[in-house]
Amino acid sequence: MCQLLGMNCNTPTDICFSFTGFQARGGLTDHHRDGWGIAFFDGCGVRVFLDAQATVESPIASLVRSYPIRSKNVIAHIRKATRGAVGLENTHPFQRELWGRYWIFAHNGHLRDFSPPFDGSVLPVGATDSERAFCWILQSLRSRFPAGEPEAQVLYHALRELAASIGRHGEFNFLLSDGRRLYAHCASRLAYVVRKAPFGVAHLKDQDLSVDFKEVTTPHDRVAVLATTPLTDDEAWQQVPRGTLLAFKDGEAEHFDDMSTGAGCEPGCSLEAAA
């Protein structure tokens, strides 16, 4: 099992604080040692840092922790290999282009018997079920909307259907972004917190580190942070309901008619899969 971290904001924000706690799970406070990666959107550009070694030993992770890269959409992942060897091509997040925008995807979970019929338009490079799911999502969207990106509600519902259908193959927690919205599907474990004024102090669970957000924000800032399990021990994290696809824009969850995918796992399934 792996760990996910995501951020969606209304103003470019650095993720140094949250990444410090998250990074500790890659070999220090948890056992996800088989690579890690993080993607930062910057306008319609994106930069992705990937490393096939544990975050706690990675000089690239030290750079990311100490160099404040500001972004409105970030997706990070720490890997505990279950399918596919340890290697850069199997390291999340994955990147492809669709409709003239970059898309970034990371997955936590385990899909069984998932071998969709690829038509060659978007192919996996590595051997993970996760990259197959991502490529299948993009191939399906391109084929359903050949003229280009549909409006937000239509796209959301298409993604919800895809999450539901892929989620029938197993545990499908994922984060997906095109640099404007951050889509978050919870099958078993995914929590989020929205930081906004009045800002206060937060303390990391995985490292003895606090930050006073009042000192580093303006009253207008709004930042949603998502993680497999809460990163701080003194903020009001909410569990994303199992079998739900959320869409975050400008630091808050959008509301659509029906947000259920029916692809929630039974409680305990993630513990079982991690065994």
Added chain:
Amino acid sequence: MCQLLGMNCNTPTDICFSFTGFQARGGLTDHHRDGWGIAFFDGCGVRVFLDAQATVESPIASLVRSYPIRSKNVIAHIRKATRGAVGLENTHPFQRELWGRYWIFAHNGHLRDFSPPFDGSVLPVGATDSERAFCWILQSLRSRFPAGEPEAQVLYHALRELAASIGRHGEFNFLLSDGRRLYAHCASRLAYVVRKAPFGVAHLKDQDLSVDFKEVTTPHDRVAVLATTPLTDDEAWQQVPRGTLLAFKDGEAEHFDDMSTGAGCEPGCSLEAAA
């Protein structure tokens, strides 16, 4: 005008020495300050570092210079913006997937009136003529070989035809790699050196730094390094003939029947375009 750097080897090799000289051209010994990027293949995976600031001020460039990432295929680029604003989405090298492999591309030069008919299968995200050329190459290859990658000679000749046709629009020096071969097209300026046993000492042109390759290689190693202009002042760099597409594999140039694209610029064209 921009600067290109490429490396193709028979064994994974770090590029710290060459990158140190190359990096100096990004704001110190030359004026290419509008971003830089470098891609390292690792098996079929690839990691791309991008930064929209000058290399000499970039903490990411310092990391790349000091952290030995070993790779058999590397492409780097320093940008002096001529078309497209300074921004991450316009920073080379560009990355896409084709036939289940990642492809990386960087361009030096200037294309005029180049607006090919995209069918939506591979679209540019930024606004550069360079990314348009890359997407057009991949769209053309996918459409010509829908069943997948053809054999090396057939692929080489298809790339040669594409380089010739795009090169009619202007100055088209480029580096392209799928992680196995490194393709290098020279329209005006591109030089290379092949380092192999017996290895000796080399001294950078752009920094007062020497390396004794005997101390860091084995007798079997073979490394081809390509750059817009030679990086060292005491090695036998060869100019790639104008209007020629070379293909490097395992650290040496392969030979095909006809390697001319006819897309060489007149001597002096690059100076004119840089003015």
